[in-house]
Amino acid sequence: MGLYEGRQKSVIADSFCRFEKVTEITGAVEQGNVAQPALDGNDAAISIHGLTKRFGNITAVNQISLNIKKGELFGLLGANGAGKSTIIKMLTTMLTPTEGEARVWGHDVVKERNLVRSSIGVVFQDPAVDGMLTGRENLDFHGRMYGMDGELRKKRMEEVLELVDLVEKADEKLEDYSGGMQRRLEIARGLMHYPHVLFLDEPTLGLDAQTRRHIWQYIRNMNEEKGVTIILTTHYMEEADSLCDRVAIIDNGKIVALDTPENLKDEIGSDTISLDVQSGAEALMQSLRPISWIKSIIAHNGNIELMVDRAQSRIPEVMQHANRCCAKITSVGLHEPTLEDVFLKYTGRKIKETVGSANSMVARMHMRHG
Amino acid sequence: MMKQDLYAIYSIWLREMLRFFRLKSRLFGSIASPFFFLAFLGVGFGNGASLPGIPQGLAYVSFLTPGIIGMTLLFSATFAGLSVLWDREFGFLKEIMVAPVSRIAIVLGRTAGGLTTGILQAVIILISGIFLGMAMPSIQGFLMSLVFMILIAATFIGLGLAFASKMEDMSGFSLIMNFLIFPLFFLSGALFPLDRFPGVVKDLAYLNPLTYGVDGLRYSLIGTSAFSPALDLAVLTVYCSAMLFLGAYLFENTEVK
Numbered sequence: 001m002g003l004y005e006g007r008q009k010s011v012i013a014d015s016f017c018r019f020e021k022v023t024e025i026t027g028a029v030e031q032g033n034v035a036q037p038a039l040d041g042n043d044a045a046i047s048i049h050g051l052t053k054r055f056g057n058i059t060a061v062n063q064i065s066l067n068i069k070k071g072e073l074f075g076l077l078g079a080n081g082a083g084k085s086t087i088i089k090m091l092t093t094m095l096t097p098t099e100g101e102a103r104v105w106g107h108d109v110v111k112e113r114n115l116v117r118s119s120i121g122v123v124f125q126d127p128a129v130d131g132m133l134t135g136r137e138n139l140d141f142h143g144r145m146y147g148m149d150g151e152l153r154k155k156r157m158e159e160v161l162e163l164v165d166l167v168e169k170a171d172e173k174l175e176d177y178s179g180g181m182q183r184r185l186e187i188a189r190g191l192m193h194y195p196h197v198l199f200l201d202e203p204t205l206g207l208d209a210q211t212r213r214h215i216w217q218y219i220r221n222m223n224e225e226k227g228v229t230i231i232l233t234t235h236y237m238e239e240a241d242s243l244c245d246r247v248a249i250i251d252n253g254k255i256v257a258l259d260t261p262e263n264l265k266d267e268i269g270s271d272t273i274s275l276d277v278q279s280g281a282e283a284l285m286q287s288l289r290p291i292s293w294i295k296s297i298i299a300h301n302g303n304i305e306l307m308v309d310r311a312q313s314r315i316p317e318v319m320q321h322a323n324r325c326c327a328k329i330t331s332v333g334l335h336e337p338t339l340e341d342v343f344l345k346y347t348g349r350k351i352k353e354t355v356g357s358a359n360s361m362v363a364r365m366h367m368r369h370g
Numbered sequence: 371m372m373k374q375d376l377y378a379i380y381s382i383w384l385r386e387m388l389r390f391f392r393l394k395s396r397l398f399g400s401i402a403s404p405f406f407f408l409a410f411l412g413v414g415f416g417n418g419a420s421l422p423g424i425p426q427g428l429a430y431v432s433f434l435t436p437g438i439i440g441m442t443l444l445f446s447a448t449f450a451g452l453s454v455l456w457d458r459e460f461g462f463l464k465e466i467m468v469a470p471v472s473r474i475a476i477v478l479g480r481t482a483g484g485l486t487t488g489i490l491q492a493v494i495i496l497i498s499g500i501f502l503g504m505a506m507p508s509i510q511g512f513l514m515s516l517v518f519m520i521l522i523a524a525t526f527i528g529l530g531l532a533f534a535s536k537m538e539d540m541s542g543f544s545l546i547m548n549f550l551i552f553p554l555f556f557l558s559g560a561l562f563p564l565d566r567f568p569g570v571v572k573d574l575a576y577l578n579p580l581t582y583g584v585d586g587l588r589y590s591l592i593g594t595s596a597f598s599p600a601l602d603l604a605v606l607t608v609y610c611s612a613m614l615f616l617g618a619y620l621f622e623n624t625e626v627k
Contacts, residue, residue: 094468096625114471115470128462133385141465146470
């Protein structure tokens with residue numbers, strides 16, 4: 001598909017340092033106005049400095065500073081009400097910041113709104129389609145709003161409809177689409193004008209597992225093949241983990257952690273291999289004890305727990321030891337640290353504990369939209 | 371104005387047209403109530419001789435039709451302005467607001483859409499009035515009435531837009547209908563001559579832009595009016611500019627939460 005030809009490679013080639021120390025960043029955030037590590041202006045798709053939004057007495061976003069590089073797939077992870085959507089709305093010019101500055105593709109989000117708007121595509125959390133218009137009419141409207149002439153609109157429309165697999169439904173009214181199809185059409189629309197930066201606010205909220213995986217695939221393709229810088233918000237851990245190059249964990253309007261998912265999980269510690277042993281546990285313990293990459297062994301009631309790094313690649317070796325000393329293993333379990341553990345560490349809560357409010361919000365949304 | 375803004379105005383206008391003609395119930399619903407007002411009052415009151423203040427020999431339906439045209443424009447234009455609220459409610463406002471076009475282009479697109487649908491309905495009412503016994507206006511009279519129709523519609527689109535920009539949801543909608551739109555209608559001299567109002571109420575009617583709109587329409591279509599048509603035109607133009615400016619200003623500063 002011809003999307004983004006020519007631009008993609010150079011953008012992806014802008015390699016960037018993915019492994020900033022999280023302590024440095026959070027340190028800067030805590031002190032508020034401390035300058036961010038200097039970043040060449042040409043490298044930053046988005047640079048945010050001391051961004052704050054207050055609604056009356058409530059501080060929804062509190063002194064956030066952050067740089068997102070061109071070509072990056074960046075995730076804002078947090079519970080509902082943490083301030084993710086408010087950040088997105090400020091970056092997309094829908095809300096005016098109370099304090100601080102932000103630049104998107106080099107343009108100030110307050111002083112150069114129209115330049116920001118023409119650099120970005122946005123898929124909002126709540127549906128933003130006209131249900132009385134067909135898929136093509138919605139896209140046509142969008143194309144005109146972005147100044148495309150008839151021929152270009154037609155070409156791009158077919159291109160993006162194909163991308164999200166909606167060619168056959170394109171002439172039906174949006175109110176007859178399922179939630180997943182509406183979402184896909186909105187993603188198609190967000191891409192139609194070839195934005196430099198695409199914002200996806202909870203792109204898979206309320207969708208079934210299959211549709212979610214499809215949408216993940218589109219998002220990955222857009223980023224990897226077309227070189228679009230993507231900022232997504234989510235409260236699904238596995239979504240942030242499987243998609244994002246870097247993740248910022250947002251809690252109470254602040255960034256509490258910022259790094260690659262791998263580094264964040266590594267901080268939590270080692271993986272655990274758990275063995276249920278029917279017989280020969282003692283011999284197996286003897287055999288495993290001298291191995292240097294096993295950090296600790298805990299055994300009780302016929303269960304052995306090994307703390308190791310990169311557990312998946314160690315399991316075969318553990319099994320060989322078991323065979324050699326004739327220990328009979330009935331099951332093997334593997335627990336890797338997840339972003340959920342990371343979230344718990346930084347916020348003191350599990351993200352699921354806050355989902356109640358999310359559900360009631362979704363229910364309200366459904367009521368409103370009938 | 372940039373090419374992109376012209377595209378945007380057209381795009382927003384086109385969407386209004388698609389929606390207007392697609393939703394048949396809205397099309398008929400919006401024309402039904404002014405039509406019933408016209409038909410039942412016009413036929414019911416019969417000859418104007420029974421109502422003081424109406425020139426001798428003028429059929430009540432002739433007096434009434436310009437009033438009901440004013441009513442049609444008042445309601446459809448205010449609705450068109452307030453339709454921003456629907457877009458806010460159903461999320462489409464975000465799609466409009468995030469587009470790289472000037473906010474003025476968005477206001478102009480909406481105004482163009484509201485003008486088209488409003489005047490279309492007004493002309494249907496005019497034709498109904500002629501069928502019910504109103505004398506056929508001259509070509510010049512009709513063209514002049516179009517000027518007044520445009521001014522009336524633009525004034526109330528601006529008013530609707532101003533309210534919609536300041537309201538977060540649709541809870542205030544019935545308040546606006548009952549305490550603003552209906553009083554504006556009844557205090558405009560649309561149904562009977564202003565002379566029939568007591569002093570204070572009459573003063574209120576003099577503040578109402580629709581009063582001058584209806585009076586201008588009467589002059590254009592049936593050749594009789596309470597004020598001079600020049601005064602009607604001047605007052606209405608001032609109101610129209612002020613309302614459109616206010617609506618555009620408030621809309622420009624609206625935030626999408």
